[in-house]
Amino acid sequence: MERRRISVRTRMTARAVDEPHRASTQLELLFDLTFVVAIAAVVVQLGHGIIEGHAAEVVGPFLQVFFAVWWAWMTFTWFASSYDTDDVPYRLLTLLQMGGVLVLAAGVPSAFADGDYRAITLGYLMMRVGLVAQWLRAAREDPEGRGTALRYATGISAVEVLWLLRQLVAELDVLGGAALDVVFLVLVMAELAVPMWAERSRNTSWHPHHIAERYALFTIILLGESVLAVSTGIAHVLESGLHVSLVVVAGSGLVLLFALWWLYELEPSADGLSTRRGRAFLWGYGHYGVFAALAALGSGLEVAVRQTATHEALDAVGAGYAVAVPTAAFFALLWVSHSPILPRSPVRPAVLFGAAALVLLAPVAGAGAGVGAIVALVALIAAGTVAVTVVSTRWGGSHSIHI
Incomplete structure (x- = not known):
């Protein structure tokens, strides 16, 4: 983490766009x-x-x-x-x-x-x-x-x-x-x-690696809200006893969040922002949808947890779509937001849009088995998307990804 001596007042001048080791303060x-x-x-x-x-x-x-x-x-x-x-x-x-x-x-x-x-x-x-x-x-x-x-x-x-x-x-x-x-x-x-x-007057000197890190950290905050939502939901339903389906939803939700984080982390945003600074607006604005989808996923996971034990207003299909819709939106919008700065992303659009389509079918496919099975299926699709992306990237050799 970057550390600087704090002064009472420092002249505010533009920071260098190539400042080394720039990180969040x-x-x-x-x-x-x-x-x-x-x-x-x-x-x-x-x-x-x-x-x-x-x-x-x-x-x-x-x-x-x-x-x-x-x-x-x-x-x-x-x-x-x-x-x-x-x-x-x-x-x-x-x-x-x-x-x-x-x-x-x-x-x-x-x-x-x-x-x-x-x-x-x-x-x-x-x-x-x-x-x-x-x-x-x-x-x-x-x-x-x-x-x-x-x-x-x-x-x-x-x-x-x-x-x-x-x-x-x-x-x-x-x-x-x-x-x-x-x-x-x-x-x-x-x-x-x-x-x-x-910015038409004169471009500000934002740092591409710093910006990419800040967006990645905000992504983690949103994923953390999903973890909190699952925990809150579990706290509500434990009063009626622990169910196997509740364990499945909680475990699958964790796998799902991890997979979505992994997919986001695979995108080389810093490199893209460095080489295509003129398209930073499209990348930055496109994240509204990505972030909103992750926030909505937190709500969806809490709904799934509570429906598992209490069978509140929504049925299994409705609760399943509360998880599936934001997940599918994340897949699609991940590509939409990054495509302006990444001419060839490691996360291929065909894989993402295919995964989005499968996720939207998951609530119908798993309706008979309950919301736990639906969330597990969505998590399995997300994990499979990560696996396909990592394997294809390594075999293709066009990008270097460290895992």
Whole structure:
């Protein structure tokens, strides 16, 4: 782990894109811990909605809240890759953003239950204020990057004002839910456009290996939420006694998570970002779907565990699809997100899309044997995908993969 002497104040200048041994700092890892709380809240609420038979109603809030979580994390990460000074002002502004994440997390239950986004809007505002302050500092202290930094500060501020206006409209009940959803999508597009517009002035000096590591660590956080979801589900059902099917679901869930991590780890993202920096937006934005699929998988595994012992609202097929759909989405979106920077990935698209199709058939194929058999089948397909990829890569000799 990278260690630096902490000073009261260091001039904020762009870090070198080829800085050796660039790794995540302890502050970045601490920052990530607040997102563990936020993601856990989202995963729990999505799982409860699915268990109660309201999957269609909770998908929208899940995607909206998860976007706020993901986008706040991503914009901080790319800024830090370019301008992390790790001095006192930088740390205090990071603390402000961490507080915003926790406020957002506290508002997740109300957003899912009542469509009340006030706490989420407040938390998001705190995070954006902290980030804008960082960009303004970069504009003042780094003359070469001033134009880009000012564009970021201006764009983020403008879009944040629009978010606040959207919340005001919701409070006044001027627009219906469908209209507010349309406004949400428009503002999402505006958020995504800000970095693309800002970088037209001058590209920031983000570090490809640092960015790839940060995304890999966030992937592990999301997989960890699935482990927590399985553990929580087991705690709920142990009160009625331990069942063989529960052991099968828990064990298969662990194998599934390990296989998905292995597949992600096989993608040489750092090398791709180094050679195709111009396509980093496509790679970075594409991860919204990858990360959302992993978050939804955590909810699905908790649903499967609880259905195994209590047979709550969903039947075995419904609980199986709660696991199969996000798994299949992960397979497909893994290729979609990495294809812009990897002209020939070790993880072949034919293998991934074939695995996705098989996973979607698993709930029907294993319906008669119960949800445990379905999750086991999904895990077997995922493990087989890893095995095929590793063997074909070694035999093909076109890529070097260390396992």
